[in-house]
Amino acid sequence: MEEAAALLKQKGLKVTPQRLAILNLLRNTKEHPTAETIYKKLASDFPTMSLATVYKTLEVLKNIGLIQELNVGEGSFRYDANTNSHPHLVCLGCGKVEDLDESVLQNLIEEVKKHTDYKLVEQKLYFYGYCPACQKKLSN
Amino acid sequence: MEEAAALLKQKGLKVTPQRLAILNLLRNTKEHPTAETIYKKLASDFPTMSLATVYKTLEVLKNIGLIQELNVGEGSFRYDANTNSHPHLVCLGCGKVEDLDESVLQNLIEEVKKHTDYKLVEQKLYFYGYCPACQKKLSN
DNA sequence: CTATCTGCAAATGTTTTGCATGTCC
C-alpha cells in the first residue's frame, strides 16, 4: 500500500477517493494551488465534491504532515505537498510561486540563529520579485 | 509640522484625528497589533470610531509608506510602523512577534541572491520558535 | 465651499461548521 494511504489508516482516518485525489494533485504540481483551484481542477473527475470537502481534506492532510499551508499574502491559502518549510519566491509580475533550495534554507537559518536567543522551530519565508520572463517584459 | 501630517497633505489626503491616533499608536508599540486590536485600544479615546475607519486608515497609511502590513499566518493582518521589510520572530508559546535586525536581513538577501535569477524587490520573513521565557516554561 | 473622511450597515470572499446521508473497512 502507498505510504499516504497507510498513514491515514494508522491515524484512524479513512482512505477516500477525494483524499487521494487532492493529495495526488498536490504531489503532481509545482503550482501551489488554492483550495478553490484544487476544487475546480478536480470538478471534472469529482463533479459532486463540495468545496467544504476540499477544505476538510486539506485540514486533515495538513494535520498528518502530508502537505503544508502557505500564506503568500493574497487573502487565501495555497497548499504544497513539499512539507519542508523551504523558502518561496513569488513573482510580482505573473504571480507564480517557486521554491528555493533546502540548502539555501540551512544557510538562512544559520544566519538567524547567530542573532537570536529563540529556539527556532520552523519558518515561513517569502521573497518577492520579478522572474526572468517578467523582467524581460518590463524592460520592453 | 510633523512629517506624517506633511506627507498626508502632500498626497492630497486629510490630516484627521483618527489617522494621527492610529499612526501614533503603531509608532508607540512593539506589539504589531491587528486592526481589531487597534480599534479596541482606541475605543476609549474615540468611542465613535468604526472598525471600517481603522481599516481604511491602515490602507491609506500603508499606501503612503508610513506603515507595513504583516501576515504572520493567523487569519488576520498585523500592522507595523517600522516599514523596513525586516524579518520577524514569532513565539509559538506566547504569540508575541519580535523584530530581527536590518543587518541580519541584508545577509539573508545576499544568500538568496546567490541562488536565483529573480530580481528581488522585497520579502516577508517569519521565523517561528520559542522565546527564552517560553523555553524556560516548557522545561519545567 | 468642496473634496475628502467618517461611521454605519450591507456586501464580499474565504474558510468553518452542523447535520443528514453516504461510504469505507
Add this chain to the structure above:
DNA sequence: GGACATGCAAAACATTTGCAGATAG
C-alpha cells in the same frame, strides 16, 4: 454495522464597499 466522510447550506470571520452626513483646509 458502526465510525468516519461527504455534501449541502448556513454560519463565521476578516475585510471591503456604498453612501449620507460630517469635517478639514
